Amino acid sequence: MNIAVCVKQIPDPAALYELDSENHWVIRPNDQVLDDTDRFGIEIGLQLAEESEGTVTLFSMGPSGSLQGIRQALAMGADKAVLIDDEILKGSDALTTAQILSAAIAKEGFDLVVAGMESTDGYTGTVPQMMSEILDVPCLSFARNVEVEDGNVTIERQTASGYEVVSAKLPALLAVTAGVVEPRYPTFKGIMQAKSKPVDTLTASDLGVEPHIGQTISSVTDVEARASGTVIEDEGEAYLKIVETLEQAKVI
Amino acid sequence: MTAWVFAEEIEGSPSEGSLELLSKARSHGDVTVFYVGDGSDASWTTLGNHGATKVYHLDPGDSLPSAPAAASLADLLESDGGEVVLFGAGNTDRDVAGRLAARLGKPLVAGAIDIDATDGISVTSEILGGTKAVATAITAASPALVATRPKAFAAEAVGGSAPEVVSVPVPDVGRSGAVIVERHVEASVGPDLEAAAVVVSGGRGLGSAEGFEMVDELARLLEGAVGGTRAVVDAGWVPYSYQVGQTGKTVKPNVYIACAISGAMQHVVGMKGSSTIIAINKDPDAPIFAIADLGIVGDVHTVVPQLIGALKERA
Ligand SMILES: Cc1cc2nc3c(=O)[nH]c(=O)nc-3n(C[C@H](O)[C@H](O)[C@H](O)COP(=O)(O)OP(=O)(O)OC[C@H]3O[C@@H](n4cnc5c(N)ncnc54)[C@H](O)[C@@H]3O)c2cc1C
Numbered sequence: 001m002n003i004a005v006c007v008k009q010i011p012d013p014a015a016l017y018e019l020d021s022e023n024h025w026v027i028r029p030n031d032q033v034l035d036d037t038d039r040f041g042i043e044i045g046l047q048l049a050e051e052s053e054g055t056v057t058l059f060s061m062g063p064s065g066s067l068q069g070i071r072q073a074l075a076m077g078a079d080k081a082v083l084i085d086d087e088i089l090k091g092s093d094a095l096t097t098a099q100i101l102s103a104a105i106a107k108e109g110f111d112l113v114v115a116g117m118e119s120t121d122g123y124t125g126t127v128p129q130m131m132s133e134i135l136d137v138p139c140l141s142f143a144r145n146v147e148v149e150d151g152n153v154t155i156e157r158q159t160a161s162g163y164e165v166v167s168a169k170l171p172a173l174l175a176v177t178a179g180v181v182e183p184r185y186p187t188f189k190g191i192m193q194a195k196s197k198p199v200d201t202l203t204a205s206d207l208g209v210e211p212h213i214g215q216t217i218s219s220v221t222d223v224e225a226r227a228s229g230t231v232i233e234d235e236g237e238a239y240l241k242i243v244e245t246l247e248q249a250k251v252i
Numbered sequence: 253m254t255a256w257v258f259a260e261e262i263e264g265s266p267s268e269g270s271l272e273l274l275s276k277a278r279s280h281g282d283v284t285v286f287y288v289g290d291g292s293d294a295s296w297t298t299l300g301n302h303g304a305t306k307v308y309h310l311d312p313g314d315s316l317p318s319a320p321a322a323a324s325l326a327d328l329l330e331s332d333g334g335e336v337v338l339f340g341a342g343n344t345d346r347d348v349a350g351r352l353a354a355r356l357g358k359p360l361v362a363g364a365i366d367i368d369a370t371d372g373i374s375v376t377s378e379i380l381g382g383t384k385a386v387a388t389a390i391t392a393a394s395p396a397l398v399a400t401r402p403k404a405f406a407a408e409a410v411g412g413s414a415p416e417v418v419s420v421p422v423p424d425v426g427r428s429g430a431v432i433v434e435r436h437v438e439a440s441v442g443p444d445l446e447a448a449a450v451v452v453s454g455g456r457g458l459g460s461a462e463g464f465e466m467v468d469e470l471a472r473l474l475e476g477a478v479g480g481t482r483a484v485v486d487a488g489w490v491p492y493s494y495q496v497g498q499t500g501k502t503v504k505p506n507v508y509i510a511c512a513i514s515g516a517m518q519h520v521v522g523m524k525g526s527s528t529i530i531a532i533n534k535d536p537d538a539p540i541f542a543i544a545d546l547g548i549v550g551d552v553h554t555v556v557p558q559l560i561g562a563l564k565e566r567a
Pocket residue numbers: 037118119120454455456457458480481482483484495496497498499500501511512513514515516517518519522532533534535538550551552553
């Protein structure tokens with residue numbers, strides 16, 4: 001099976017994100033890390049590839065920088081990566097991102113696309129759905145417990161009150177949530193091999209996609225933070241403060 | 253102008269999110285609802301009551317709704333026109349919104365907390381865990397596609413009359429189709445998480461599924477609902493339907509009690525609208541304390557049992 005996994009390099013989430021004042025884009029350092037959320041999709045891709053003697057190709061749009069995040073993903077065991085890095089794609093919206101990734105994946109050929117439900121640094125949470133429409137495949141979203149058998153893929157799709165079992169024919173797109181599987185840690189060997197795995201770089205025009213602009217950001221303002229209240233150290237009686245607060249809120 | 257609202261049927265009724273959107277949409281004129289589910293007179297009455305003037309009803313049966321709903325909605329928008337299409341934050345809302353945007357080749361603004369239609373369509377949304385508000389002007393030709401945050405608007409019945417209901421056929425979506433083979437509802441005890449006046453949530457610091465039991469007991473004593481962080485959902489201590497936050501539910505209770513929760517921005521975005529926040533955490537530097545009205549630096553395994561004891565004595 002030919003498995004395409006979408007991944008993203010993001011600024012280290014432990015640091016505070018800064019927006020550039022002119023365009024309001026997240027400032028991206030040269031060294032970005034693999035979005036932790038993507039590790040789940042990579043793991044699923046690797047497991048399915050192992051079962052079917054298939055390959056895992058990573059697809060990523062954004063500034064390549066030092067490729068640190070991509071190498072982290074390759075170190076887990078993916079075979080190669082296709083990167084779309086193009087100045088004109090800076091500040092792209094979800095739809096342009098979906099168009100670019102879909103075009104690159106279609107060019108390469110695929111049986112299954114795996115993506116995370118949303119990235120950590122910006123969360124429209126709709127790129128996978130957009131990609132499925134563009135690629136004309138079923139979108140198996142909010143997926144966990146994935147099984148592929150005889151050209152069919154079956155998942156459990158999380159719903160507000162539980163889950164449903166959904167089945168579709170390949171080719172298909174899977175959008176997975178965190179926690180679906182335990183992502184593997186890269187081995188030393190994997191880290192060494194990742195350094196020489198192929199990374200192709202494409203531009204938007206290589207793919208024949210023109211970024212469209214249908215929205216403009218007119219302002220970005222800080223949301224007034226909630227004022228913090230009292231913080232007390234428990235010395236054995238702090239629970240009485242809670243009781244008092246519950247009384248004031250009239251819930252007891 | 254005409255606004256459209258996407259409504260998914262949840263347990264026999266229009267989703268709560270769709271009723272919230274109707275409150276906003278009707279202030280802009282006529283509202284057409286695109287309804288996905290079995291449908292019933294009771295549902296039409298509820299929709300009319302909240303301001304819907306027309307309902308298109310798609311019953312996808314056992315088909316996964318996203319592809320057929322997006323195809324059908326795209327056709328209807330083409331024939332009827334419409335300035336704005338509003339989606340909620342539900343999983344099916346997101347699936348249909350994404351597919352529709354790609355089908356129409358139009359941008360989709362997500363995470364919206366307000367929409368202004370006085371001079372074109374301008375949308376306010378929150379990013380970076382709700383710390384920044386972004387105003388986006390939609391310059392693409394209508395319809396503008398907007399997906400909102402849960403509880404951005406309050407649902408309010410206005411006693412509108414029954415809407416006109418038109419059934420639409422399920423389009424053939426070819427290889428984009430998928431089938432729902434089984435449906436499972438995970439039993440939850442106590443009041444509905446999204447509507448409860450008190451929510452008691454637990455985090456990884458409770459240590460184990462057994463450790464989580466005191467959260468259940470505290471919630472029961474307060475007649476509240478139980479919630480959790482993604483960490484405890486991932487650990488399998490509670491089902492996903494308990495998850496509060498960016499990828500889970502948004503709650504705005506009167507009182508929110510966070511037990512051994514660090515306060516990651518993806519969690520906070522789902523509960524910062526609570527009137528009173530009480531947090532218990534042993535780490536004085538836990539970010540949750542920055543938004544808590546009352547923060548207790550202490551061990552949950554001491555403080556919560558004491559609190560439970562005190563509440564039992566009062567009962
Ligand atoms: C794209 C994305 C989406 C996400 N969506 C969500 C979401 O919807 N909801 C969500 O919750 N998270 C979400 N997360 C995860 C989020 O970033 C955090 O990882 C998660 O909320 C942490 O859960 P936690 O507070 O239980 O665990 P931790 O961060 O591990 O915190 C545990 C806390 O318990 C305290 N503690 C430990 N022992 C004790 C004790 N004995 N007594 C008192 N305190 C103790 C510790 O001091 C610590 O602060 C998302 C992340 C990403 C990247």
